[in-house]
Amino acid sequence: MTDIGDSIPPMALTRPDGSSVSAADYEGTAWVLYFYPKDDTTGCTKEAQEFSAQMAAFEAAGVQVLGVSKDPPKKHVKFIEKYALTVPLASDAETDGLAEAMGVWIEKSMYGKKYMGMDRSTFLIGKDGKVVRVWRKVKVAGHVDEVLAAAQAL
Template sequence: MELQIGDPAPAFSLPDQSGTAISLESLKGQRVVIYFYPKDDTPGCTKEACNFRDQWGLFERHGIAVLGISKDGAASHEKFINKYDLPFTLLSDPEPCPVATAYGSYGLKKFMGREFMGMMRHTFVIDADGAIERIYRKVKAAEMADQILSDLGLS
């Protein structure tokens, strides 16, 4: 069943770019943006990450944590962070991608006539109590952070 606004956000604990486990529970009491993306250092994913980077000051000022989640490992995340000076956390959800699956963000994709299992570009805003506040399933990578801030009245 697809997650809906108001549902409790599925709990998780995943390793970050340095291998440290980060849990959603540890962030309770603050808003959290979780964005799922296909792959580090690819054109769309870079645009999305850089949009979050460029708006980081507003997220930080309002106490909003930003977590990017992909299948990539810690070393790939660390390179991506360093290359683009990303100030937020990237988490690894390796195949079979249990966290992305729990959020409905991993499944069958089509690209250039072939089908494969992959990470969907979806974004979720979790409120301070751990409930899903907003869901974005049709993401414009270069504008995602801007849209969230606007929708939350924080831009």
């Protein structure tokens, strides 16, 4: 499980356009890596809209943002178009991918049935590539503002 002071594990994610993204793409830059369960669901949509609304503020603070789910790139394209999102998204569809390595792909339970799912979590990574702040089991309301404040304080 990735925690404060850790480096981000190697990652090979796919952007909606099919290109790849890795931690090396953020070398020397502070960035936010947020994991969310599923495109086009209530909480995930609100979170993506709020990150999109604050992208200029994150950029002004010199901090990039990347949202990650297990959804395939084609689903990200539809999600982005439907809500005019500006926050960059990527797909972590691989078994034993980044979500597993960071400890955010967890066993969940609904109506007594257990299943694997994404724990809504956010990581603030410093310019040195080390995690400086972690939010797990995120509640969407007010979360993006809290992450932005932490990013601006770097």
